[in-house]
Amino acid sequence: MSDSLHLYERIAAQLRGAIVSGEYRAEDMLPSENELARSYGASRVTIRRALGELENEGLVRALHGKGYFVEQPHHTNFTLDLRELRPGEVTRYRRITLDFPDEETRRALALGPESGRERVVSVWSVVERGEDVVACDEKYTKYERAQPTIEREINYVEFVDMFAERFPPVSIWVELSLSVEAAPERVAGELGCAAGTPMLVARKLIRSRSDERIGYSRRWYSPLYGALEARSGYYVTGRL
Amino acid sequence: MSDSLHLYERIAAQLRGAIVSGEYRAEDMLPSENELARSYGASRVTIRRALGELENEGLVRALHGKGYFVEQPHHTNFTLDLRELRPGEVTRYRRITLDFPDEETRRALALGPESGRERVVSVWSVVERGEDVVACDEKYTKYERAQPTIEREINYVEFVDMFAERFPPVSIWVELSLSVEAAPERVAGELGCAAGTPMLVARKLIRSRSDERIGYSRRWYSPLYGALEARSGYYVTGRL
DNA sequence: AAGTGGTCTAGACCACTTC
């Protein structure tokens, strides 16, 4: 009884239990903050804190002037951890060049429509796990005079970190696109499989907070890489 | 000036701006709660609320007894919205059978090791968008006598909703696995492409809160479906 | 001992919803 948890945690746990066990069902209204404060002998602030937890977890929704209602949950959101290097993997750089971007990269970085006047820095690398080459990266950024030396950049692991000196890292975000595609020859060569092998491709567009497109990358996952795993995020915090 | 925002939102926005603009850098310590309360002329509770927002956004981390520190952000987490039906798509049920599961499904549902004594309910459906068949689903659940009629179940859209009557929906979560595979004949037939066509496959294992394995599904995405899109979740809430 | 964040209270006032 009354673990060593804090009051708001105990209250949250009790209400969570009542919801999870089915005592309250979807669309049901919980007792009001004042009622809960009375029945738990706690202040309204503490009750609100407990209810806030449940709201963050998506279990409950507060409607101003009406009350708290149990949410019908959706399990359609998944959190993918797509770090570039997992434990046991190493990056090996292949080549770094300054050249004219292909059509796809030009559009992603919103470069001049054609005529290929602008060049981009392109970094090619592969990911090795033991003996295997499990993925292959193409990374592109606009070429700028003020850019730090490429030699320094390749020491960064995550692509976004390459921009840390020019953009505050907190002001960056990434758009991701996953698809299946046949490996072109240059990729198949690196990964040691036949051209045309279907692969999972992850494209990342790195944008600054002011919506500037500052980087673009394609990662080709070899069949050896394995599946991408994720979980539907429902209980972000504690357990019942 | 001083928009019609609430005090805690204005304070959060100012601090967020100071971080995003680079005024505070990673690992820097913010002024203490008391200092902020003084300088903003607000109560400590309000300051805490503002800082709490930043903490939820991952911009800042509070260390007990030390202070608030600016976080070095990671852009490796992506949120995938993998709802079974997107706008403009419809589900068409193909067949519902009671049969012996294949090896993969048997292991996923932790059924008896072999000898195939236990049967599963399997629901086959395809997703259509206009003229195109863009995906194909195989869904499996253990067969139980107490199960509601299958005819009722097929009216549910999301797979997890099929279990709503037997398990409180809030006590369910889903494990997801994404990979590339050659379409077997039964799938290729439904999707109108050649057997062996490489496809994106999403496997879902539905678990109850008590870790029971209650459902398993495979979804095959036709090349017509398009890419899966996601965003690195950094700013969950408002704008600067 | 002094400073920091973490929990909690009692009460005020406001905005929204229902009757």
Next chain:
DNA sequence: AAGTGGTCTAGACCACTTT
């Protein structure tokens, strides 16, 4: 008018960290 959630305050006490 009465009930609901939303914001905010001033102050208390505790736990942790640094000096």
